[in-house]
Amino acid sequence: MFLQTPTPIINTTTETHVFSLWEILFGGGFIGNIIMISIFLLGILALYIFLERYFFIKRASKQTPNFLENIKDFVQEGKITTAIDYCKTIDSPEARMIEKGLARIGRPISDISNAMQNQGQLEVSKLEKNLNILASASGAAPMLGFLGTVVGMIMAFFEISNVTGAVSPKLLASGIYTAMATTAVGLFVGIPAYFFYNILVTNVDRLVLKIQTHVNDFLDTLNTPL
Template identity: 80%
Template sequence: MQDSTTVVSTATNAVQLQPEKQVFSLWEILTSGGIIGNVIMILIFLLGVLALYIFLERYFFLKRAAKETPNFLENIKDFVEEGKIQTAVDYCRTINSPESRMIEKGLARIGRPISDISNAMQNQGQLEVSKFEKNLNILASASGAAPMLGFLGTVIGMIMAFFEISNVTGAVSPKLLASGIYTAMATTAAGLLVGIPAYFFYNFLVTQVDRMVLKIQTHVNEFLDTLNKPL
């Protein structure tokens, strides 16, 4: 009887001595960095929201601007060849697209040297491109700032973790060291999770802007060729 009680007691003590298995919790890791870590996490989160907002706003803006008007340039050519300049100007105003605004500037200067017409259209083109590129610099900054903030949080977290370890007397527990390190590195992971998509968002939008500029320039050149066409 005594041996049985001893075995049960020994087994109970062995179970109690076994370390409790820690369950991985992303939320706990992200919020376990203390005041500084939480502030950096909030900043990274806000950058992520800002980057997503800019991407969606610019994407739908460029999508609307890229919408084609059937036979737009052909109609303009017909109006010019028939001498209906004011009709062509009114037609451009009804379209309200980047190409129509540039061609409207050119139509308003018909009768002047072709260089004046081209310069007026190019100036309007610069305004249109600036509209396309609005807030893209903020998106680019967010793609770079988020990982840098994350790395800053990791460095601060590592400093704090090793400071706590330096105050421990005796042997340092590997668990204490590991928990401090993975908590500190959580900010870097969060920064990369925001920075990488923001980087791809930025390059995607830049590509779309380049395509828009090329398309507009093609239409402008065709319009100028129409004006230079011998009668």
């Protein structure tokens, strides 16, 4: 009977770290967590502004059938008071602008045009409300993300500098991916906010062009001899 040498058992099991999204997002310490929460709040604010403005502009863009034709008929028939009352029943920017013009019929056409332009500036400011905040959020979110990454990298290398002996690659990697999470989240919030802003600006410009067309048609009606 031969004497068998026992085969040594080699432990090939390596320690695996379970992926945790929560740990990645909120594992950057006190400062990193504050920055991450700020980015998420900016994202919520940007989404709220986009939805609120989108539906507001959509309501303002709703067309009233035969609105301008009815106004022209009232003006040609001399029913200015009826035309003003008709404009008051319609909740739209062009109706309020034309109402201002109707209230000044009898004055020089330049006075009527100026009154309508002043009302138009008020209407445009209503349409563009909070768009500057949305634009700021689209730029601030990535900047906050970069700030969080820089702060996280500084803290990670500071911890490494205090380690005596060989530095574990795991320690270095964990500090880096935790720090870069803020940049990823910042871009995740900033890029959609940038598109949200441009969508709203495009819709406002399209609506302003439509309003200006109606206003010009109304002024042409006043300039047309009866």
